[in-house]
Amino acid sequence: MLRFTARNYARIAAAAVTRRVPVYAHFGITHRCNLTCKMCGIWRYGNEREELSPAELQLMAERMARLGVVQLSIGGGEPFASANLEAACSAFLGQGLNLRVLTNGIGEGNGRNVVRGQRYLDRVDRVIDLGVKNFSVSLDSLYPKRFDYICEQEGAWDEAVATMSHMSRRLSGVGGALPTINCVVSNLNLEELPDMVRFARDIGFAVSFLPIELLPDPKAGLRNWEARFIRYRPELGMPIEAAADEAHRRIDAAYGAIIAMKAAGEPILNSTPYLEASRRYLKTGRFPAEGCDAGRLYFSVAPNGQFTICHRTEQQHLHFLDPNFEEYFHSAEFERLRLMEAGGCEGCMRACWIDTSSMFRTLEGFFETAKMTLQPPSARRTAGPDVADRWARRDEISLPAELVEAAPA
Numbered sequence: 001m002l003r004f005t006a007r008n009y010a011r012i013a014a015a016a017v018t019r020r021v022p023v024y025a026h027f028g029i030t031h032r033c034n035l036t037c038k039m040c041g042i043w044r045y046g047n048e049r050e051e052l053s054p055a056e057l058q059l060m061a062e063r064m065a066r067l068g069v070v071q072l073s074i075g076g077g078e079p080f081a082s083a084n085l086e087a088a089c090s091a092f093l094g095q096g097l098n099l100r101v102l103t104n105g106i107g108e109g110n111g112r113n114v115v116r117g118q119r120y121l122d123r124v125d126r127v128i129d130l131g132v133k134n135f136s137v138s139l140d141s142l143y144p145k146r147f148d149y150i151c152e153q154e155g156a157w158d159e160a161v162a163t164m165s166h167m168s169r170r171l172s173g174v175g176g177a178l179p180t181i182n183c184v185v186s187n188l189n190l191e192e193l194p195d196m197v198r199f200a201r202d203i204g205f206a207v208s209f210l211p212i213e214l215l216p217d218p219k220a221g222l223r224n225w226e227a228r229f230i231r232y233r234p235e236l237g238m239p240i241e242a243a244a245d246e247a248h249r250r251i252d253a254a255y256g257a258i259i260a261m262k263a264a265g266e267p268i269l270n271s272t273p274y275l276e277a278s279r280r281y282l283k284t285g286r287f288p289a290e291g292c293d294a295g296r297l298y299f300s301v302a303p304n305g306q307f308t309i310c311h312r313t314e315q316q317h318l319h320f321l322d323p324n325f326e327e328y329f330h331s332a333e334f335e336r337l338r339l340m341e342a343g344g345c346e347g348c349m350r351a352c353w354i355d356t357s358s359m360f361r362t363l364e365g366f367f368e369t370a371k372m373t374l375q376p377p378s379a380r381r382t383a384g385p386d387v388a389d390r391w392a393r394r395d396e397i398s399l400p401a402e403l404v405e406a407a408p409a
């Protein structure tokens, strides 16, 4: 999400006119992670040796600022698994970029060695003290057991929610702070979306909904798009063929409710066009057809500094720290490759990309983003652990046992 500070007006205006200013970027600082969430494959690729040094992060920050980046999300992997997160935040903030740090809220870790509790929260505090006001914390259910199942980590819900309470208190009264829940919408949690909005509001957060993307079965080979993730984790995917009518009814009910809540001013970060596109995608498996501005309005950088036009494409562009990168980025050759890649892509549902495009394509998208950023839920509440804990549904659990058993470990 882009912030409309005076410093950034010129870049946003230039992006609106030329559509060639990369106002949004994503940097996966590490692919290492302390969790192995069922719907995520990133943690498989973590390699500390490939990651950038603080000096390289400084160069990256300077380059991003020169290219016109306004908003940078630091994701991963788990950003707190990197000992360089604080150095990265200092470097990017020092160049005047708005930062959002994505985290699972469940401890820092080095590889799989989780360091929980106070040491993680101390690092969260350090990052806040450096000037980071925006965090996205993942939470996919209000049923602790269901969320622990998705994350493959007992106690994950309690840890993540304790982190949210901590952030809620630390960021209370901080101008421009908009901590957010990242909620992946799947077959397991469709009925929970309206309550997730109420929960977010109650603890002083906003919420962003991301429909689950069906990654390929790891055994099927990366290019085999027929062998979708739904076969690998059937309990999470929406049943597109079998029981489609019932699934469509559930999807319509869930998205109808949250679109109405958004119109009523509830703190939902996604634009209405994005929520409508999500509803269509979950029903049909089809991505939005509007085209994509990857490489123009946004780009992505991998932990080793490799530049890609977005999170998923693989074209070998010049390395982001190559001395000739800026020249390359503005060259006709880059535009040719970018068009080939984005034009040949079947699409995706990444909210940050689609909402950035939507912001510059539709008036509705523009004004909704402006409204959320100029007037972040200002009456933000501060929530202690007791408030958050009231929402925990500890007694109930509905995991489809036969599917869970069918899913490979």
Ligand SMILES: C[S@@+](CC[C@H](N)C(=O)[O-])C[C@H]1O[C@@H](n2cnc3c(N)ncnc32)[C@H](O)[C@@H]1O
Residues within 6 Å of the ligand: 033, 039, 040, 041, 042, 075, 076, 077, 078, 079, 102, 103, 104, 136, 137, 138, 182, 183, 184, 210, 211, 212, 213, 214, 215
């Ligand atoms: C890859 S994680 C990185 C940041 C951090 N480790 C976290 O979990 O928040 C970023 C977001 O992607 C979401 N995600 C992971 N796998 C996904 C999938 N298959 N489809 C949709 N979203 C997914 C996560 O739930 C999380 O909110």
Ligand code: SF4
Residues within 6 Å of the ligand: 033, 034, 035, 036, 037, 040, 041, 042, 043, 076, 077, 078, 104
């Ligand atoms: S915490 Fe984030 S990066 Fe790690 S496995 Fe889960 S979704 Fe993936």
Ligand code: SF4
Residues within 6 Å of the ligand: 292, 293, 294, 309, 310, 311, 312, 313, 341, 342, 345, 346, 347, 348, 349, 350, 353
């Ligand atoms: S639509 Fe394709 S090229 Fe565009 S951001 Fe999504 S995956 Fe990347």
